[in-house]
Amino acid sequence: MRDLNFMLAGVGGQGIILAGDILAEVGLRAGADVKKSEVHGMAQRGGGVTSQVRWGQRVYSPLAEPGRIDILIGFEVLEAVRNAHYLRQGGLAVVNRYRLAPPAVTAGEAAYPDEGDVEREFAARGADLRWMCPPSGRERLAVGVQLLGLVSALDPLREAFPPEAWLDALDRLIPPAHRELNRQAFQRGRAAGADVVPAREEG
Amino acid sequence: MVNPMDRILLSGNEAVALGAFEAGVKVGAGYPGTPSTEILESLASYPGVYCEWSSNEKVALDVAIGAAYAGRRALAVMKHVGLNVAADSLFYAAYTGLGGGGLTIIVADDPGMHSSQNEQDTRHYARFAQVPMVEPSDSAEARDLVAQAFAISEQFDVPVLVRMSTRVSHSRAVVKVRGPAVAPGKRRPALADPLPVSDPHSRSAGDALTALTANPGKYVMVPGNARGRHPVVRERLADLGRWAESCGLNRVEPGGRALGVVTSGIAYQYARQVLPEASFLKLGMVWPLPAGLLRRFAAQVDRLLVVEELDPFLEENLRLLGLTTEGKRWFPAIGELSPAAVRRGAVQAGVLGEEPPEPVPLPSLPARPPVLCPGCGHRPIFYALRRLGAVVFGDIGCYTLGAMPPLSALHTCGCMGSGLGNLHGVAKAMEGSDGNGKAAAVTRGRPAAVIGDSTFYHAGLPALANLVYNGGGGLVIVADNSTTAMTGHQDHPGTGRTLAGEAAPRLDPAEAARGLGVKRVATVDPFAVDEFLAVARAFLTAGEPAVIVARHPCVLQSRSRRPPVRVLAERCNGCGLCLRLGCPPLSPDGDGVLLDSDLCTGCGLCVAICPRQALIAVTDGEGDSLHA
Structure with missing residues (x-):
């Protein structure tokens, strides 16, 4: 398997740890050496949270360097663009189109970056940016798994990992009571990803 | 049926628990603190191990020492600042030894202060207390080194420190175990078959205690006896230093001759990634150091670098051995190390060629600091204190976030329990001056302390006793959300439940305050905004010790949600x-x-x-x- 570095970025409470666990489990089951870094504690109280997952032949550091992440999974727009510099040239960014104003924006002291700025920032880094339509209601609880569904339908994972590999990891890590919600979220994301692939190939 | 070895992903913390379980640990005690918290939570889920949340780290370490005195293997678990609280106990245990029981103390450093008030390098404690320290660099090593730590403890009759760090504790990495996987929602491997628990202790606890009572010179640390123990401590450390030369915990990974790197812990992983050509001396035991091995390694390379996180601990000790080495000249002593920081240092040191410029984040994005959750019961406390204009001496917990704008209603945060002592000192300093000149009803500028319920049991009780005894005044608010929230909802003496999930006596901070002699005590839900304001106003100006237990369950644990406003x-x-x-x-x-x-x-x-x-x-x- 080729070495792949993932980064997940969002806000405490969005399910970043679980989504990273699933990603790590998929890599492990495929025979890779895997390391994953997480953030716990104070930052989880509504602060910005990131996690990295690394698959490879032999992975030393659980952290990759800026400019060396292959796939950035953004749970929230500001947190995605804040970590855009981790992406390598030509990397993939999949971003949930969800905006959560941080305190400085709520207080009117700072502006939330507008979507044009965000797109320019990713473009400047040669990244392939894909927006995901944000889930609402109960489906928000599984936003991370929906993002994984979308990522799973795109290159470079589309060919190597069939949906079963993902659903198997999901079943291993998610307690039965929440499995159906998450399986549906995965399929929703996957379907959205499948839709955008031909469009990109045409373009 | 025996399952084949399977590869599973464990966090460093889960791996510590697995290692301790496999080593036959009997008692585990600790106090929650990021990044160490999940170790005991995981260990508590294994069969046959007694685990507890102690009221603070010092108590936890004394509990573990007691279990080791009884001839068993015991684990104490804390974050770096927890060892400050427990340091007194570490030092006596270093003198008494454990008499055959095994004592391993896990201490998790937090470089970069992801969730801490400072960044301390716990390696200094190993040197300070003259006890050995091992340091894993990933989950598999964490599991193995914990077992080794128990063996060292018993062989040398000494407590052994295990230094974890945030990035080892909270990274998942591959560990080989028997058993299929981690069960959903569990923090440990699902054990298809019981693991072969090696109980190294054929001796009964009774025999261990008989030996203890027969040896007051070793266990009663009055000056006359302690004088006899200090030389033992010194000699033991020298023995350990000799043992470290060939113990197998420190390994040379040969590479090129041009560059040799001495490193340990997570720094090893970063350096291995960034400097693939170098030779490495990877230290699994960071105190005492293997002087001969270090000298031989230094002689085999043209240039010697030390890559370590936080203080120049290895670097300075290498210099004391007379070795020429560079470390903090190139690699930061402040903040968390990273592969990028190691690369920058290596380029500056000239051991790596120039790289393309490192990508940097977009400037001027609004920060996203942690905030009190929507519905948090701490928010109305700080709303009231701000309205009253109180000067608020804070403590460690979610409620520290009351300092953040726009609330900005908590004005100090030092360490666990510090706010109550601060409050008392401020009140004494104000006596006879501005404090007394104030009209009785004026609340602005009056001091108050806010302390969480878990923190109250950790370090608040002695400070409150002191305040009452020494005739202090001022308002103490116990922000009681009935859990240890910041670290992820652990139980404590006020929750009515133990770490094992069993029912326990539920202590009440209000009763504790009354028991300590506080006359004005009230329990109020802070969401009763007017009532809370009225009580806080009256207590703030009372001129005598006054405690409000501001009780509202943590919103993250509460099941009852109301429709949005x-x-x-x-x-x-x-x-x-x-x-x-x-x-x-x-x-x-x-x-x-x-x-x-x-x-x-x-x-x-x-x-x-x-x-x-x-x-x-x-x-x-x-x-x-x-x-x-």
């Missing part, structure tokens, strides 16, 4: 009072406010304080469209 735009005049609560769902919207109904828990604080009734509570029966 509704904004009546036509009534709102944009005064901004509600925005000054710093509640995430509320944001300015032109001349009014916008409420994110997905985030709102319907706690009603904004409803209570809005002077124009522009925010209204929705009862469960109405507003179906609001919670679809």
